Amino acid sequence: xxxxxxxxxxxxxxxxxxxxxxxxxxxxxxxxxxxxxxxxxxxxxxxxxxxxxxxxxxxxxxxxxxxxxxxxxxxxxxxxxxxxxxxxxxxxxxxxxxxxxxxxxxxxxxxxxxxxxxxxxxxxxxxxxxxxxxxxxxxxxxxxxxxxxxxxxxxxxxxxxxxxxxxxxxxxxxxxxxxxxxxxxxxxxxxxxxxxxxxxxxxxxxxxxxxxxxxxxxxxxxxxxxxxxxxxxxxxxxxxxxxxxxxxxxxxxxxxxxxxxxxxxxxxxxxxxxxxxxxxxxxxxxxxxxxxxxxxxxxxxxxxxxxxxxxxxxxxxxxxxxxxxxxxxxxxxxxxxxxxxxxxxxxxxxxxxxxxxxxxxxxxxxxxxxxxxxxxxxxxxxxxxxxxxxxxxxx
Amino acid sequence: xxxxxxxxxxxxxxxxxxxxxxxxxxxxxxxxxxxxxxxxxxxxxxxxxxxxxxxxxxxxxxxxxxxxxxxxxxxxxxx
Numbered sequence: 001x002x003x004x005x006x007x008x009x010x011x012x013x014x015x016x017x018x019x020x021x022x023x024x025x026x027x028x029x030x031x032x033x034x035x036x037x038x039x040x041x042x043x044x045x046x047x048x049x050x051x052x053x054x055x056x057x058x059x060x061x062x063x064x065x066x067x068x069x070x071x072x073x074x075x076x077x078x079x080x081x082x083x084x085x086x087x088x089x090x091x092x093x094x095x096x097x098x099x100x101x102x103x104x105x106x107x108x109x110x111x112x113x114x115x116x117x118x119x120x121x122x123x124x125x126x127x128x129x130x131x132x133x134x135x136x137x138x139x140x141x142x143x144x145x146x147x148x149x150x151x152x153x154x155x156x157x158x159x160x161x162x163x164x165x166x167x168x169x170x171x172x173x174x175x176x177x178x179x180x181x182x183x184x185x186x187x188x189x190x191x192x193x194x195x196x197x198x199x200x201x202x203x204x205x206x207x208x209x210x211x212x213x214x215x216x217x218x219x220x221x222x223x224x225x226x227x228x229x230x231x232x233x234x235x236x237x238x239x240x241x242x243x244x245x246x247x248x249x250x251x252x253x254x255x256x257x258x259x260x261x262x263x264x265x266x267x268x269x270x271x272x273x274x275x276x277x278x279x280x281x282x283x284x285x286x287x288x289x290x291x292x293x294x295x296x297x298x299x300x301x302x303x304x305x306x307x308x309x310x311x312x313x314x315x316x317x318x319x320x321x322x323x324x325x326x327x328x329x330x331x332x333x334x335x336x337x338x339x340x341x342x343x344x345x346x347x348x349x350x351x352x353x354x355x356x357x358x359x360x361x362x363x364x365x366x367x368x369x370x371x372x373x374x375x376x377x378x379x380x381x382x383x384x385x386x387x388x389x390x391x392x393x394x395x
Numbered sequence: 396x397x398x399x400x401x402x403x404x405x406x407x408x409x410x411x412x413x414x415x416x417x418x419x420x421x422x423x424x425x426x427x428x429x430x431x432x433x434x435x436x437x438x439x440x441x442x443x444x445x446x447x448x449x450x451x452x453x454x455x456x457x458x459x460x461x462x463x464x465x466x467x468x469x470x471x472x473x474x
Binding site for chain 2: 260261262264265275277278279287289290292302303304305357
């Protein structure tokens with residue numbers, strides 16, 4: 001009986017300097033049975049033409065693999081479908097397919113992309129690739145049972161070549177061996193896939209001195225156990241449901257976050273523990289509201305202002321992830337919630353109370369009931385896009 | 396005596412951190428650490444009239460601008 005693992009997935013692309021669109025493309029399909037299919041494709045050339053080739057390739061292959069069609073069919077379909085480049089008389093896009101079952105069995109199929117890297121226990125674990133020829137194309141395939149803590153990284157050739165180019169500082173590019181050496185020590189830190197992936201791409205960007213000589217894309221899969229985090233915000237619309245909401249919330253396994261002044265008072269009452277507001281908020285130069293402490297709750301914060309900040313971080317996380325440098329270390333409530341939700345959690349349960357705070361219905365205040373509901377909706381949408389399993393219950 | 400500043404969402408937006416910082420400074424300057432029990436609290440349910448500050452059982456409305464004057468008038472006079 002294998003333990004069910006969670007495949008934490010992060011990917012991002014950087015366009016060749018001067019291009020608006022990227023010629024690499026990553027497609028992800030999550031199947032209802034809990035398995036996931038990932039395709040990283042690198043289209044011939046750069047710009048719009050390459051983008052069309054890689055988008056077509058990754059979309060077609062991911063759909064076909066998700067329907068359990070054999071790879072030979074996929075290769076044939078691609079060859080038939082891709083438009084032929086008028087300059088090069090070729091229809092071409094490299095690709096890497098990674099499909100992972102709910103038990104962590106991974107199939108990796110590569111065509112002309114740099115070899116995927118599996119890091120296990122801090123060392124590269126050689127993937128057992130077998131080469132077959134399909135339609136005159138050399139296809140490498142490997143099958144491996146992934147384990148807890150495994151990190152699987154694949155990237156387009158722009159990463160291996162990073163640093164090569166006119167005026168660049170590296171004559172031979174980064175190279176696979178150096179990338180392996182770079183990734184290995186980062187794998188046991190517990191970084192999320194997105195963070196590991198960002199660290200790798202940042203290094204590529206640095207080596208290219210901020211002007212990528214080629215489209216550069218990286219895709220990271222981090223195998224981890226499920227971590228549940230529960231977040232409660234707002235008192236229930238009916239006061240008589242207080243105990244019901246609290247008992248459902250506190251009976252859940254995993255970490256517990258309570259947001260909102262009134263909500264934390266209700267939680268403290270339910271737990272029969274004092275609610276202590278922390279006074280160290282005054283030392284913080286940021287304008288984030290204070291936090292509190294209740295024995296038995298992992299994090300107690302203010303409500304809407306804090307969650308609004310978390311939502312800003314979540315939106316950025318899905319784009320450039322620039323604000324990571326802020327929330328990765330700060331002690332304020334929003335940063336701590338961001339770390340728990342974005343990095344630690346795989347499964348998140350929201351407990352949302354629909355009580356209307358009469359004090360907040362003042363037209364002079366920028367807080368309204370509808371804003372709170374909107375915040376939760378948007379935040380849960382962002383977290384879904386991060387690949388988290390989300391459940392929202394209203395009270 | 397117990398001095399409490401509300402740091403609920405609404406009072407926070409109106410600048411309760413500044414009020415708390417002013418009180419903290421005045422308590423240190425006047426050596427009142429032993430005499431004034433200074434706290435922060437989540438929403439006191441008096442948002443319309445915030446920033447809410449309570450001195451023992453009485454709730455007052457204070458702004459960052461009036462915080463120092465309030466402290467001198469209400470707190471220092473009772474020491």
